[in-house]
Amino acid sequence: MRDAYHEELAGLTDRLVEMTRLVRSAMSRGTTALLDSDLQLAESVIAQDAEVDRLHMELETSIYELMATQQPVAVDLRTVITALRMAADLERMGDLAEHIAKLARMRHPESAIPAELRETFVEMGAIAENLITKAGSCIASRDIDLAKELEEDDDAMDRRHRRLFRVLLSKDWEHGIEAAIDITLAGRYYERYADHAVRVARDVVYLVTGTRDTDALTG
Amino acid sequence: MRDAYHEELAGLTDRLVEMTRLVRSAMSRGTTALLDSDLQLAESVIAQDAEVDRLHMELETSIYELMATQQPVAVDLRTVITALRMAADLERMGDLAEHIAKLARMRHPESAIPAELRETFVEMGAIAENLITKAGSCIASRDIDLAKELEEDDDAMDRRHRRLFRVLLSKDWEHGIEAAIDITLAGRYYERYADHAVRVARDVVYLVTGTRDTDALTG
Numbered sequence: 001m002r003d004a005y006h007e008e009l010a011g012l013t014d015r016l017v018e019m020t021r022l023v024r025s026a027m028s029r030g031t032t033a034l035l036d037s038d039l040q041l042a043e044s045v046i047a048q049d050a051e052v053d054r055l056h057m058e059l060e061t062s063i064y065e066l067m068a069t070q071q072p073v074a075v076d077l078r079t080v081i082t083a084l085r086m087a088a089d090l091e092r093m094g095d096l097a098e099h100i101a102k103l104a105r106m107r108h109p110e111s112a113i114p115a116e117l118r119e120t121f122v123e124m125g126a127i128a129e130n131l132i133t134k135a136g137s138c139i140a141s142r143d144i145d146l147a148k149e150l151e152e153d154d155d156a157m158d159r160r161h162r163r164l165f166r167v168l169l170s171k172d173w174e175h176g177i178e179a180a181i182d183i184t185l186a187g188r189y190y191e192r193y194a195d196h197a198v199r200v201a202r203d204v205v206y207l208v209t210g211t212r213d214t215d216a217l218t219g
Numbered sequence: 220m221r222d223a224y225h226e227e228l229a230g231l232t233d234r235l236v237e238m239t240r241l242v243r244s245a246m247s248r249g250t251t252a253l254l255d256s257d258l259q260l261a262e263s264v265i266a267q268d269a270e271v272d273r274l275h276m277e278l279e280t281s282i283y284e285l286m287a288t289q290q291p292v293a294v295d296l297r298t299v300i301t302a303l304r305m306a307a308d309l310e311r312m313g314d315l316a317e318h319i320a321k322l323a324r325m326r327h328p329e330s331a332i333p334a335e336l337r338e339t340f341v342e343m344g345a346i347a348e349n350l351i352t353k354a355g356s357c358i359a360s361r362d363i364d365l366a367k368e369l370e371e372d373d374d375a376m377d378r379r380h381r382r383l384f385r386v387l388l389s390k391d392w393e394h395g396i397e398a399a400i401d402i403t404l405a406g407r408y409y410e411r412y413a414d415h416a417v418r419v420a421r422d423v424v425y426l427v428t429g430t431r432d433t434d435a436l437t438g
Contacts, residue, residue: 064300071290081283084303168396177387177399184403 005070008062012083013139015059019090020136022052024129026097027193031125033104034186035118037111045101052094059087078210082203086139089196089203093132096193103186112182114175117167124160124190127153131197138204150201157194161187224289227281231302232358234278238309239355241271243348245316246412250344252323253405254337256330264320271313278306297429301422305358308415308422312351315412322405331401333394336386343379343409346372350416357423369420376413380406 026045033042063080066072072080103112113121131153138147164187167173168180206212245264252261282299285291291299322331332340350372357366383406386392387399425431 064296067286067300068292068296071292073287073290077283077287081286081303084300085307088304088307165400168400173396177392177396180396180399181384181387181403184400185407188404188407 005066008066008070009072009076009079012059012063012066012079015055015062016083016086016090016139017136019052019055019059019087019094020132020139022048022055023090023093023097024132024136026052026094027100027128027132028125030097030100030104031121031128033101035111035113035121035125037104037108039105039108042101042104042108046098046105049094049098052091056087056091060084063087075207075210078207082207086200086203089199090135093193093196096189096196099189100186103182103189107182112179112186114179117164117183120160120163120167121186121190124157124187127157127160128190128193128197131157131194135197135200138201142204142208144205144208147201147204150198154194154198157191161191224285227285227289228291228295228298231278231282231285231298234274234281235302235305235309235358236355238271238274238278238306238313239351239358241267241274242309242312242316243351243355245271245313246319246347246351247344249316249319249323250340250347252320254330254332254340254344256323256327258324258327261320261323261327265317265324268313268317271310275306275310275313279303282306294426294429297426301426305419305422308418309354312412312415315408315415318408319405322401322408326401331398331405333398336383336402339379339382339386340405340409343376343406346376346379347409347412347416350376350413354416354419357420361423361427363424363427366420366423369417373413373417376410380410 026048029041030045032038033045063084066080070076106112131150134146134150134153137143138150164183168183173180202212245267248260249264251257252264282303285299289295325331350369353365353369353372356362357369383402387402392399421431
């Protein structure tokens, strides 16, 4: 039987999963806004980031209260500490989705993404969606095998990221400096988004195993 | 009189200040490496980031142990929670200094920074150094007036960052796409470095006052 304290701990997990839903939606719409130069969609992502921020703040407040009143130890302490970290990573992923939407808005009605890079950004968007979906499942299920899959998805993102630079630096590039800047920044946002998803997955591994496989967090 | 527990809490502050010293040194050398295309200096920054990472991991471990064994409450709880957050921000600032050094290394023996942007990067380096020095003083002194100064320094960084784009997008830009990509990324690293310094300062304010003036962390 669960007491109120353990209900609260379980509630943290539910709210983290809720954050992953909001972040997935933001990134999915942000990518579409970027590819289709959809101003209305971009504005909706920008406006709704406040919701992610609010959830993050509420989670932090709950965690601080829980720590102060319940003084969790052992696995419960790991639960609250990782929840704090994961909430911060998810909040940042929301910011990155917002940055992508802002890029779409800045270039509207033009598109920031030239035709020859469209497919790469479609793929980066799909990987991003995959990452956050898996991160949400990991948080809910504490499945560490799934957590390890995110490292591979991150590698897939890095390959797309490197492809961007190859295209930008090829002799055929004809879209000038402004487009190159946009793509450099957009590429960085997707890459950082993937890094934060991997951090979430690593925190699930830490939560379950009590050790950190690897601490070399890159980015 | 201080007991062992309060010695440990004070020790967290000392180690955070030590992290700021390492990060300041990394950023200062990273900037010089970037401006002077100094390969040896760049390599030293890249190699020494492991030291920042090690300090970060040690701090985290100490904090988890302290939480588990001492179950801090009230201001002591705020001390450990903010120490966790500040350590993470400082670790990330070390990464960003390393990224700048890697950019210097990648372009060596060329310089990634064309002459007309040299002065702007000198200024960004100086602001970065100022920010981390003040962040270290804030952590040590818990001086919230000083903490507020960091917001202004961050604004000064943002102005330099916008100047970069004006130069990149001017008709006079003659350094091509590769240099534009380098400068876009370098600019982003300095800007994010400043954001993390501001987060540290805001955590000092939270530590002292128990409230967050503003939670809208941007980047």
